[in-house]
Amino acid sequence: MARIICITNQKGGVGKTTTAVNLASCMAAIEKKTLLVDMDPQGNSTSGVGLDKNECDPNIYNVIMGDADVLGAIRPTELKKLFCVPSNGQLTGAEVELVGLEERETRLKKALSAVEKDFDFILIDCPPSLGFLTLNALVAADSVLIPVQSEYYALEGLSSLMETVERVRESLNPRLEIEGALLTMHDSRTRLASQVSEEVRKFFGEKVYNTVIPRNVQLSESPSFGKPIILYDIRSSGAQAYLNLTKEIVRH
Amino acid sequence: MARIICITNQKGGVGKTTTAVNLASCMAAIEKKTLLVDMDPQGNSTSGVGLDKNECDPNIYNVIMGDADVLGAIRPTELKKLFCVPSNGQLTGAEVELVGLEERETRLKKALSAVEKDFDFILIDCPPSLGFLTLNALVAADSVLIPVQSEYYALEGLSSLMETVERVRESLNPRLEIEGALLTMHDSRTRLASQVSEEVRKFFGEKVYNTVIPRNVQLSESPSFGKPIILYDIRSSGAQAYLNLTKEIVRH
Numbered sequence: 001m002a003r004i005i006c007i008t009n010q011k012g013g014v015g016k017t018t019t020a021v022n023l024a025s026c027m028a029a030i031e032k033k034t035l036l037v038d039m040d041p042q043g044n045s046t047s048g049v050g051l052d053k054n055e056c057d058p059n060i061y062n063v064i065m066g067d068a069d070v071l072g073a074i075r076p077t078e079l080k081k082l083f084c085v086p087s088n089g090q091l092t093g094a095e096v097e098l099v100g101l102e103e104r105e106t107r108l109k110k111a112l113s114a115v116e117k118d119f120d121f122i123l124i125d126c127p128p129s130l131g132f133l134t135l136n137a138l139v140a141a142d143s144v145l146i147p148v149q150s151e152y153y154a155l156e157g158l159s160s161l162m163e164t165v166e167r168v169r170e171s172l173n174p175r176l177e178i179e180g181a182l183l184t185m186h187d188s189r190t191r192l193a194s195q196v197s198e199e200v201r202k203f204f205g206e207k208v209y210n211t212v213i214p215r216n217v218q219l220s221e222s223p224s225f226g227k228p229i230i231l232y233d234i235r236s237s238g239a240q241a242y243l244n245l246t247k248e249i250v251r252h
Numbered sequence: 253m254a255r256i257i258c259i260t261n262q263k264g265g266v267g268k269t270t271t272a273v274n275l276a277s278c279m280a281a282i283e284k285k286t287l288l289v290d291m292d293p294q295g296n297s298t299s300g301v302g303l304d305k306n307e308c309d310p311n312i313y314n315v316i317m318g319d320a321d322v323l324g325a326i327r328p329t330e331l332k333k334l335f336c337v338p339s340n341g342q343l344t345g346a347e348v349e350l351v352g353l354e355e356r357e358t359r360l361k362k363a364l365s366a367v368e369k370d371f372d373f374i375l376i377d378c379p380p381s382l383g384f385l386t387l388n389a390l391v392a393a394d395s396v397l398i399p400v401q402s403e404y405y406a407l408e409g410l411s412s413l414m415e416t417v418e419r420v421r422e423s424l425n426p427r428l429e430i431e432g433a434l435l436t437m438h439d440s441r442t443r444l445a446s447q448v449s450e451e452v453r454k455f456f457g458e459k460v461y462n463t464v465i466p467r468n469v470q471l472s473e474s475p476s477f478g479k480p481i482i483l484y485d486i487r488s489s490g491a492q493a494y495l496n497l498t499k500e501i502v503r504h
């Protein structure tokens with residue numbers, strides 16, 4: 001059965017998509033069959049693995065609304081063991097449309113149950129909010145990976161994120177655990193980065209990954225080529241960091 | 253009558269809050285009476301001007317829900333001419349609660365009409381989404397300022413943002429204009445930054461501000477002291493850039 005990991009933080013721009021795309025591709029590179037589910041209407045994970053957002057029919061929106069089966073929405077990528085359920089702007093409507101529907105929080109969980117046995121890992125990339133799309137991902141997941149940018153504003157939202165995780169654990173998904181907190185865009189030269197990472201370790205204790213993702217320009221260049229970092233520049237510090245993170249996660 | 257400017261981009265982490273806080277404080281520094289409205293449940297603008305999110309009663313949530321008058325929610329800040337309507341996590345519930353209510357898109361507009369005559373500028377900081385909170389801000393505003401990070405993923409969302417602005421202009425707010433597009437966190441040493449800024453100028457034409465905000469560590473340090481950049485480090489490149497931007501906007 002696949003381990004389902006939800007990658008979320010309502011703070012914007014902290015590296016959710018960069019982590020989802022690169023962790024998924026590193027897992028595929030070490031022969032783990034991996035499914036990347038893009039639950040963000042921006043569709044950044046979809047284009048990050050080289051898919052065209054405008055040509056993806058059916059996509060995660062159709063699956064969530066019950067119009068399509070998840071099997072029909074799964075697409076291959078450049079990596080043999082990496083597959084993706086794409087998203088695009090249609091998904092924006094789902095937040096409002098879900099409000100009035102039955103089982104609005106468990107739609108993703110039900111959809112993924114049909115393919116769980118076919119994968120080693122399923123990673124879910126979330127939008128920067130705590131709405132129904134993120135809620136669906138938290139209900140479907142076994143664990144939560146929280147990217148935290150080494151910046152002050154990124155600290156502010158952590159307690160409301162943990163409150164949401166706790167609420168989901170108490171009601172809709174008792175098995176939900178914290179997979180870990182990942183420091184991202186870390187610039188070890190700045191005082192701010194070391195102060196923030198100290199606070200993050202105080203908040204999450206040993207749940208903070210040993211691997212810290214450095215600020216690395218190749219990581220922000222690779223999406224413009226539609227390639228994960230290991231296909232764009234394997235020697236970069238970003239690629240090495242995500243390979244190390246993968247070893248930490250797959251071993252555990 | 254105040255010029256009401258909505259600062260929005262559904263892409264996360266592009267510098268919406270940093271622009272809202274620092275533009276508002278620079279306007280106050282040149283004697284323009286300015287109101288900063290925090291429409292993001294994260295409450296980053298609220299803490300960016302030194303207010304305590306947990307001590308703000310009433311706040312923008314109470315105003316939007318009709319439980320409080322905006323006059324009662326306006327707070328002074330360290331700058332004589334800068335005022336703020338704070339927000340906190342309570343606002344998260346508003347997205348869903350607004351779905352069933354009357355006049356759900358015009359609540360902020362109605363609330364601000366009571367104080368428009370008391371300010372020169374009203375700036376609205378938005379969350380990273382195109383939901384009801386951002387919709388309320390677009391309906392209340394005279395114009396939209398769009399921060400664009402000099403990164404590839406930031407380009408992807410621009411067309412759906414413009415579609416939303418167009419839809420609001422055709423239905424709920426015919427006077428809504430593009431105030432401008434602002435390049436943020438710009439690192440002129442990288443090829444990616446110059447490529448992205450070229451694309452942004454193609455997309456927005458002369459609506460792109462001459463002022464470009466450089467990546468500047470003091471800008472990310474200042475929120476941890478609850479101070480806008482002009483009170484934290486006036487000599488920094490970040491402070492100079494936001495002062496220049498203010499001159500561009502106020503003169504226009």
Ligand SMILES: Nc1ncnc2c1ncn2[C@@H]1O[C@H](COP(=O)(O)OP(=O)(O)OP(=O)(O)O)[C@@H](O)[C@H]1O
Nearest residue numbers: 012013014015016017018128185215216220264403
């Ligand atoms: N370690 C890094 N070094 C340099 N740039 C990075 C790094 N990680 C991410 N980036 C860049 O920073 C920006 C924000 O990252 P990303 O889009 O992955 O964050 P996100 O949390 O998914 O954003 P959103 O909240 O909009 O979904 C992107 O342009 C990305 O390319």
Ligand SMILES: Nc1ncnc2c1ncn2[C@@H]1O[C@H](COP(=O)(O)OP(=O)(O)OP(=O)(O)O)[C@@H](O)[C@H]1O
Nearest residue numbers: 012151264265266267268269270380437467468472
């Ligand atoms: N020019 C800059 N130089 C360096 N750091 C910056 C700059 N502008 C913003 N930052 C930092 O980058 C991070 C993202 O900026 P900010 O929070 O203002 O973006 P946002 O668009 O408001 O994010 P969200 O989508 O979560 O609301 C913050 O930690 C901020 O301090």
Ligand SMILES: [Mg+2]
Nearest residue numbers: 016017040044
């Ligand atoms: Mg993302």
Ligand SMILES: [Mg+2]
Nearest residue numbers: 268269292296
């Ligand atoms: Mg913000």
